Amino acid sequence: MNNKESNKNKHVLITGGNQGIGLATAMLLAGKGEYDITIGCRNRERAEGAVRKIGEKAKNGNGQQIGWLPLDLANLRSVQALVDKIVEDGM
Numbered sequence: 001m002n003n004k005e006s007n008k009n010k011h012v013l014i015t016g017g018n019q020g021i022g023l024a025t026a027m028l029l030a031g032k033g034e035y036d037i038t039i040g041c042r043n044r045e046r047a048e049g050a051v052r053k054i055g056e057k058a059k060n061g062n063g064q065q066i067g068w069l070p071l072d073l074a075n076l077r078s079v080q081a082l083v084d085k086i087v088e089d090g091m
Contacts, residue, residue, distance in 0.1 A: 008034075009034055009035055009036045009062065009063070009064060009065070010034060010035050010036070011035070011036045011037075011038070011091055012029060012035050012036070012037055012038070013038045013039075013040060013069075013086070013091070014026050014037065014038070014039050014040070015039075015040045015071060015073060016039075016040070016041070017037075017039025017040065017041060017047075017050055017054075017068070018039060018041045018043070018046040018047050018049070018050035018068075019046070019050070022039065023039075023050055023053070023054075026039055026050070026054045027053065027054055027057045030054045030055070030057040030058040030059075030064065030066065031057050031058070031059070032059075033058070033059030033062040033064065034062070035064065036064055036065040036066070037054060037064070037065075037066050037067075038066075038067050038068060038069055038091070039051065039054070039067075039068045039069075040068070040069055040070075040071030040073075040082060041068055041069075041070070041071060042070070042071065042072045044070070047068040047070075048068070050068070051066050051067060051068050054066050069082055069085060070082070
C-alpha cells in the first residue's frame with residue numbers, strides 16, 4: 001500500500017491489529033472513512049480475518065485501503081523488515 005496512491009486518507013499502522021484493542025482501534029478508524037489502515041500481525045490467517053472485518057466497517061466510497069504486513073515484535077529482524085518495507089513503499 002502506498003499512501004501516495006490513495007486519495008486524501010491518512011495512513012496508520014496498528015500493531016496487534018488482529019484482536020483486542022488493536023482490532024477495536026482499526027475498526028473505529030475504518031468507520032471514520034479517513035484512514036488507510038495497515039495492521040502488523042504474526043499470523044497470516046488471523047491477519048486476513050481481521051482485514052476482512054475491518055474492511056466491512058470501512059466506508060466504501062472513500063477509497064480506503066486496508067491491509068496487513070507480517071510483524072513479530074519479539075523478533076528484531078521482523079521489526080526491521082517491517083521498517084524496510086514501510087520505507088520502500090513510502091508509507
